[in-house]
Amino acid sequence: MKLEILNKIIQKKSSSQNFALLTNLTNGNSEIFEFGKLLSIDFENYKKQIENYHSLKKNGVIDGTQIFIQNFTKPIEVIIVGAVHIAQYLVDLFENLNFVITIVDPRKFFITDERFPNVKIINDWPEEIFKKLETDSNNALITLTHDPKIDDPALKHALKNKFFYIGALGSKKTHTKRCQRLKESGFTEEEIASIHGPIGIKLGGKSGPEIALSIVSQLVLESNKLLLNSQK
Amino acid sequence: MKKQIKRTILEQARDWFESDRKVILARVIQTWGSSPCPVGSNMIVNDKGEFFGSVSGGCVESNVIEECLDLLKNNNSFKQLEFKVSDDNAWNVGLACGGEIKIYIEKINS
Numbered sequence: 516m517k518l519e520i521l522n523k524i525i526q527k528k529s530s531s532q533n534f535a536l537l538t539n540l541t542n543g544n545s546e547i548f549e550f551g552k553l554l555s556i557d558f559e560n561y562k563k564q565i566e567n568y569h570s571l572k573k574n575g576v577i578d579g580t581q582i583f584i585q586n587f588t589k590p591i592e593v594i595i596v597g598a599v600h601i602a603q604y605l606v607d608l609f610e611n612l613n614f615v616i617t618i619v620d621p622r623k624f625f626i627t628d629e630r631f632p633n634v635k636i637i638n639d640w641p642e643e644i645f646k647k648l649e650t651d652s653n654n655a656l657i658t659l660t661h662d663p664k665i666d667d668p669a670l671k672h673a674l675k676n677k678f679f680y681i682g683a684l685g686s687k688k689t690h691t692k693r694c695q696r697l698k699e700s701g702f703t704e705e706e707i708a709s710i711h712g713p714i715g716i717k718l719g720g721k722s723g724p725e726i727a728l729s730i731v732s733q734l735v736l737e738s739n740k741l742l743l744n745s746q747k
Numbered sequence: 748m749k750k751q752i753k754r755t756i757l758e759q760a761r762d763w764f765e766s767d768r769k770v771i772l773a774r775v776i777q778t779w780g781s782s783p784c785p786v787g788s789n790m791i792v793n794d795k796g797e798f799f800g801s802v803s804g805g806c807v808e809s810n811v812i813e814e815c816l817d818l819l820k821n822n823n824s825f826k827q828l829e830f831k832v833s834d835d836n837a838w839n840v841g842l843a844c845g846g847e848i849k850i851y852i853e854k855i856n857s
Binding site: 516517518521522524525528538540543574575576583585586 | 755757758760761764772774776777785786787824825827849851853854855856857
């Protein structure tokens with residue numbers, strides 16, 4: 516493989532684009548594939564199959580060919596509301612997984628570069644932030660403040676925009692009250708039931724790192740379900 | 748204090764290349780049965796025999812490294828390797844898990 520292609524992959528990965536690396540196993544030639552891009556003579560005859568594998572995010576040697584396709588998919592964007600202690604553990608746990616994190620908190624003393632190095636942080640109210648952020652069903656939301664003023668607007672935005680994962684920290688009692696408020700705001704039972712609350716899979720732990728682990732586990736589980744469903 | 752961000756396998760490959768090491772990229776291209784690393788997993792090897800990343804759960808790495816060094820020695824640019832379930836003669840290189848994998852190794856060149 517040419518160094519040039521290696522460099523392109525590194526650069527494209529950091530700009531969070533969907534693309535694939537194609538390799539012709541008979542002659543060793545490789546190139547980058549993106550939708551709409553013209554293919555060279557090594558690959559052009561297999562355009563249809565390549566597009567099919569790429570849209571299904573399937574890696575492998577394409578059936579009946581000697582073309583290997585390796586997909587690079589853009590990471591899932593996770594918005595964390597609440598720059599609290601658990602958020603710091605979440606950042607650590609997400610580090611080796613294919614997620615990009617944005618932390619949001621209107622409380623200035625919580626949301627500092629010292630507490631969150633190497634992560635995108637936004638010091639504002641979720642309501643204001645979501646006016647500017649582009650989000651869709653590939654987003655995930657984790658709310659950690661259990662303060663309705665801060666969490667609720669974010670939850671409402673995520674429900675309306677059909678985030679594939681929405682999780683809200685808080686006890687069963689807090690969550691029941693939360694559900695009641697959302698119902699009063701006009702959300703359906705089904706929509707409200709899609710919120711993972713209390714957040715996380717049951718690991719039985721109560722410490723910050725354990726709660727963070729249970730949240731990350733749940734999000735990984737849901738994102739893998741999403742991928743499997745899209746490949747059906 | 749800023750935390751050091753981990754290098755990815757491909758970034759490490761570039762770093763090695765830029766410091767005049769010869770670099771081989773090994774990728775899992777096909778698997779059958781149970782195999783420890785999914786298709787697309789990769790590992791890099793340099794001419795000093797240093798490696799980073801993985802293509803199995805430790806079962807075939809040593810063999811892949813040898814193959815990579817041979818590729819350099821013979822001045823070839825790519826090769827496909829196949830590993831099957833290990834037989835009863837213990838200590839043979841193979842996949843104890845009963846899987847099969849195909850690995851594609853290739854030299855990074857300018």
